[in-house]
Amino acid sequence: MIDLNLYDPFEKMQFSDTNCFLCGTIITPEHRAPVFAEWLQEQYGLRNKELLLLDKSVTTFDKLTIPCCDRCHTHYLLPLEAKVEYAAAKGIEGLRALEDQELFQWIGKMYYGTLITELIKEASPLIMPEYAVSEDPKMLGKFRTFFQVLQSLRVPMVFSDFLPCTLFLLEVNPSEDSLPFEYQDELTTMCFSIKLGSVVIVCKLLDNGIIRSAMGKLYQLTQGKQLHPIQVAEFKARVFYAAYIFSVVPEYFIRPVKPEDDHLVLDTLIDDITNEIFNPWEMVAYAHMLEEMLKPWDVREQEILKNPGQPLSFLLDDENNFKEVPHYQKQ
Ligand SMILES: [Zn+2]
Numbered sequence: 001m002i003d004l005n006l007y008d009p010f011e012k013m014q015f016s017d018t019n020c021f022l023c024g025t026i027i028t029p030e031h032r033a034p035v036f037a038e039w040l041q042e043q044y045g046l047r048n049k050e051l052l053l054l055d056k057s058v059t060t061f062d063k064l065t066i067p068c069c070d071r072c073h074t075h076y077l078l079p080l081e082a083k084v085e086y087a088a089a090k091g092i093e094g095l096r097a098l099e100d101q102e103l104f105q106w107i108g109k110m111y112y113g114t115l116i117t118e119l120i121k122e123a124s125p126l127i128m129p130e131y132a133v134s135e136d137p138k139m140l141g142k143f144r145t146f147f148q149v150l151q152s153l154r155v156p157m158v159f160s161d162f163l164p165c166t167l168f169l170l171e172v173n174p175s176e177d178s179l180p181f182e183y184q185d186e187l188t189t190m191c192f193s194i195k196l197g198s199v200v201i202v203c204k205l206l207d208n209g210i211i212r213s214a215m216g217k218l219y220q221l222t223q224g225k226q227l228h229p230i231q232v233a234e235f236k237a238r239v240f241y242a243a244y245i246f247s248v249v250p251e252y253f254i255r256p257v258k259p260e261d262d263h264l265v266l267d268t269l270i271d272d273i274t275n276e277i278f279n280p281w282e283m284v285a286y287a288h289m290l291e292e293m294l295k296p297w298d299v300r301e302q303e304i305l306k307n308p309g310q311p312l313s314f315l316l317d318d319e320n321n322f323k324e325v326p327h328y329q330k331q
Contacts, residue, residue, distance in 0.1 A: 002156065002262050002263075003155070004155055004156075004257055004261065004263070004264055005155075006148065006151050006155060006254075006264075007022070007023050007024040007151065008144070008147075008148075009021075009024060009147070010140060010143065010144040010147065013119075013123070013134065015116055015119040015120045015122075015123050015134075016067070016120060016123065017029040017067050017120060018067065019067060020067055020068050020069035020072055021066045021067055021068055021072075021112070021113070021116055022068060022069075022072040022076065022077075022151070022153060022154050023069060023071070023072055023154060025069045025071075025072075027067060027068075027069050029067070031067060031068060031069055031070060031073075032065035032066060032067055032068055033065060033066055033068035033072075033073050033077055034061075034062070034064065034065050035064045035065065035066055035109075035110055035113030035114060035117070036061050036064065036110060036183075037077075037081040037084075037085075038081075039081060039085045040181075040196075041061050041062060043085075044180055044181035044196075046061040046062075046181065047060065047061060047062040048060050048061075048062065049061050051064065053114070053117065053118065054114075054118050054133070054187055055118065055121065064113070064114070064117065066113045066116055066117065067120075072153075072154060075154075076153050076154050077109065077153070080102060080105060080106055080109075080153070081106075083098065083102060084098065084102070084103075084106050088196045088197070088199070091171075091197065091198060091199060092169060092171045092198070092199045095169060095196075095199055095201070096169055100163050100167055101152065101159070101163065103167055103201065103203075104149075104163060104164060104165050104167065104203075104205075105150065105152060105153045107165075107192050107194070107201065107203045107205070108146070108149075108150045108153075108165075108205060109150070109153065110183075110185075110192065110194075111185060111187075111190065111192050111205060112146070112147065112150055114185055114187065115133070115143060115187055118133055118187070119133060119134055122134045133187065139188060141249065142190070142206065142249050145206065145249055145250070145251070145252065146164075146190070146205060146206050148252055149164040149206075149252060149266070155263075155264060156262060156263035156264065157263060157264045157265075157266060158263055158264070158265050158266070159266050159268070160265055160266060160267045160268070162208045162209060162268050163208070163209050164205070164206055164208060164250070164252075164268075165203055165204060165205045165206060165207060165208075165209070166203065166204040166207050166209050166210070166211040166212040166239070167201065167202075167203050167212065168201070168202040168203070168212070168215075168219055168235070168239065169199060169200070169201055170199070170200045170201075170202070170222055170227055170232055170235060171198055171199060171200075171225070171226050171227065172195070172198045172199070172200060172226065172227055172228075172229055172232055173226035173227060173228055173229075173326070174198055174226075175326070175327075176228060176229060176327065176328065177198070177229050179195060179229070180195075180197060181194075181195055181196065181197075182194070182195040182200075183195070184236070184240075186240065186243070189204075189240065189243040189244050189246070190204060190205040190206050190207075190243065191203070191204050191205075191239065191240045191243040191244075192204075192205065193236055193239075198226075200232050200236075202235065202236055202239045204239060204242070204243040204246070206249065206250060207243070207246055207250075208250045208268055208270060210246070210270075210277060211239060211242045211243065211246065214242060214278075215238065215239065215242065218235075218238070218315065218316070221315070221316075221321075221322040222235065222315070222322070225322065227315075227325075228314070228325040228326070228327075228328055229296075230294065230297055230314050230325060230328050231314045231315050231323075231325055233293040233294055233296075233297075233314075234290060234293065234294070234313060234314050234315050235315060236293055237286070237289045237290040237292070237293040237294075240289055240293070241281075241285070241286045241289045241290075242278070244285075244289070245278045245279040245280070245281060245282075246277065246278055247275065247276060247277065247278060247279050248270050248271065248272065248275050248276075248277055250268050250269065250270045251268065251269045251270075251271075252266050252267070252268050253266065253267045253268070253269070254266055255267065283305065283308065283311060284301075284305070286311065287301045287304045287305050287311055288301065290304055290311065290312075291304060297328065297330055298330055299312070314328075
């Protein structure tokens with residue numbers, strides 16, 4: 001019998017070191033799984049590298065772990081990690097050949113892992129965060145909805161005609177690329193990007209692919225090309241900004257389950273009648289985002305907005321054709 005019951009830790013805010021993050025089973029605190037898999041830590045030498053958490057505290061990649069029962073670890077997390085590791089070794093073609101749903105689950109686990117690290121911390125009576133995620137009902141609603149679809153990691157699930165996220169895969173030109181690994185994670189906008197060698201995956205969770213469609217034309221132009229890192233940074237700025245102004249939360253509905261069913265089927269609905277999908281695009285806010293992403297090259301907002309109607313772009317020329325950037329000289 002396949003267990004098709006979903007777990008809802010948000011109902012009782014069951015975030016502790018003694019509940020498996022994925023199925024809720026009671027465990028002892030030594031049962032944990034790394035947020036960034038062992039193979040990633042190994043391959044990119046991350047183990048002792050520091051990373052900043054939302055509450056501004058610093059940890060290292062090997063210390064960032066989440067409560068996870070042995071069953072979920074060996075049956076669901078490790079096989080997926082092995083698949084992604086194998087795919088990543090083959091570069092962009094390998095990663096492209098993965099099912100979208102698998103990449104969603106893989107990124108979703110890292111995103112959710114950093115999120116619940118925050119929620120577990122906030123549950124401690126000794127910690128008084130400046131901004132508590134757990135006290136924001138709207139955010140919690142979003143996370144709860146996200147966890148529903150993330151459980152496809154454990155409970156066989158078919159998404160009827162949608163993917164619960166946007167995924168972009170970009171290839172970086174090695175000639176001016178000095179970063180073997182990088183990741184960026186925005187808890188509130190649910191945006192995540194990770195760089196594995198020459199491939200960058202950019203993902204917006206829980207938008208049902210709307211940003212993918214909105215940016216379809218630009219994405220098309222990047223395919224089959226090796227991008228300069230500064231072009232990748234701009235692409236990321238566009239996705240992260242789109243995620244920032246994205247203003248709806250999809251709803252997911254589980255079809256009634258019959259006793260012989262071996263998986264769940266989910267349908268979705270986005271209310272775009274009473275809600276606008278995107279808040280208005282504000283050029284200055286976008287320029288801030290781009291400036292942030294372009295920090296390594298020292299490109300300032302002033303330069304980005306020199307022509308206020310058409311912000312600086314490394315991806316598109318004045319006629320909106322793809323721009324080749326083989327080399328970029330810092331000003
Ligand atoms: Zn479990």
